[in-house]
Amino acid sequence: MSRLATRFQALREQQRTALIPYITAGDPHPDLTVRLMHGMVAAGADVVEVGVPFSDPIGDGPVIQQACERALCHNVGLRDVLAMVRRFREDDTETPVVLMGYMNPIEVMGYAEFAKAALESGVDGVLTVDMPLEEMGDLDGLLADSGLDPVFLVAPTSTEERMQTICERAGGFVYYVSLKGVTGAASLDVDAVGQRVDRLRSMTGLPVGVGFGISDAPTAARMAAVADAVVVGSALVRRIEANQDDLDKAHEAVTELVADMRHAMDAAAAAST
């Protein structure tokens, strides 16, 4: 069983919703990334999502876009990100790691080489924002052969038919995009999201995560009530941005928000049972 499957099964038994924080690798400095991954796990993260910096992140809002630019100032590429995951694995063999990024760095490395290198580095899932099912080619097959889970986005605009196909080919978990927009946007309709998550659950046995626009602990707690996982990105990256000149402070600010979200999610769950 994959690390993602193992982790989600354990959470299901504890009736807990997974908290999945996102950071862009190399932001604000490559020295902080592995430390921050461990710090987030200690603060209550169940899965860690690591962004591969890309020069033209069309699915991301200004916050993550600027995180990419900060990381690219240090020339952080896909190979460097894999090396960071490998270092993370030296001290943590259990927490699943999902890479989130764009197609071109993988295209340049080559699909087969990427699948092999990602597996060897200890990556568990791969989410490629600008590669819908139709353009996957043999990539999801190569990932699956390596035991890696292809994680797919489902959007509010996805048709029933597409949702079905995505559920059939997805691995690890299905990631529902909670709004029409880029990462870090505002205004979430929790009820509408809940309905779509239920629809997805009726199509797949995989856990359903929700992300995009979850900016604070109360929103995380409300989303946690309707989903199997809550993904938080821009809210954390904003804290990195605010403390980009002081790595210790950045670490503290990020892990503090992860812990707040964890507490809010657990407290809401306890109150509802």
Add this chain to the structure above:
Amino acid sequence: MSKTSEAMQQSIDFARFPDETGHFGRYGGQFVPETLMAPLRELQDAYARYRDDPDFRAEFERDCKDFVGRPSPLYLAERWSEKVGGARIYLKREDLNHTGAHKINNTIGQALLAKRMGKTRVIAETGAGQHGVASATVAARLGLDCVVYMGADDIQRQSPNVYRMRLLGAEVVPVTSGSRTLKDALNEAMRDWVANVDDTFYIIGTVAGPHPYPMMVRDFQAIIGQETREQMLEREGRLPDALVACVGGGSNAIGLFRPFLEDQEVALHGVEAGGYGVATGQHAAPLCAGRPGVLHGNRTYLMENDNGQIIGTHSVSAGLDYPGVGPEHAWLKDINRAVYTSVTDDEALAAFHEVTRTEGIIPALETAHALAYAEKLARELGPGKSIVVNLSGRGDKDIQTVAEREGIEL
């Protein structure tokens, strides 16, 4: 051209490309976030419904005639041809179109489609500002809201066009991310579209982006080549020996080339921006010096580093300053149907002055790249042959840039 590539081409039915999944061989496709897959499908369906619809065609052709002023003339540049001393050089006068460039052909087509799809808001990206002006123009005429994304650096170097767009009622949004040029404006327009898919139509200005854009923009621009074909047959009783066009994203080039793809005797030359020279790395010539990758929704030739990051480009011409190129050009290069070359900033400027002084036509700096190459090619081909250059736009917007480069204060 080798015997094998000629033989291979003869078996290609160009009308069948892109295929139904939007690919030209390995290029093209739909590399976009999931949120955009549904609106792309909606657009594909709408375009499939209207592209051969007699009412839609009639309205497009009527607007091209009465609003744009088509057909644009095919002009024999007699004095310049004589001076060059080689083939006869004809200029396809897209600079005489309303708004001063070929861009309007496409924005008319897409805006008519937007209206039929019930969209009330259009967005566009722009580099030199020509596509932005053409989009703002059709939006004003059809009463649609219009937002144009433009790199902050391009806003600086193309300020007359910025004011023109604002006069037409468009909102011009400066883009300060990344390299602050055309590619970043495209990123920002995509983000807007992801967030506003219900009421917004994204008018892409070139033959790039996800399917069906490369096909749709090509179809609307193909009117350039269709007219050229008829005009040449009328003038010379035969097809030209070569066609020349500048290539940024590649819409004016595809528009000219497309109706000649099956005519093997017509050589097709695309001219990219060589900037300070391809050897310096400071250029915008992905077909000449890049390699295949994925950007802005399609697989094509790109300028990128070993990590797959898109790298900065340079060209004196804002409209060619783009690290990618339309996927159909990538395919035409690989199958050897078209040849791609580059021209430096300095060569383009020299041609800009030459054609201005010899023919009384001030060309856009983008177009000047095609003219610079046409001069070389005309000499190579020699007398008795004929070349058509797509005079894709007029140069009024560039006089500030040219004056500054030459230390002249206006």
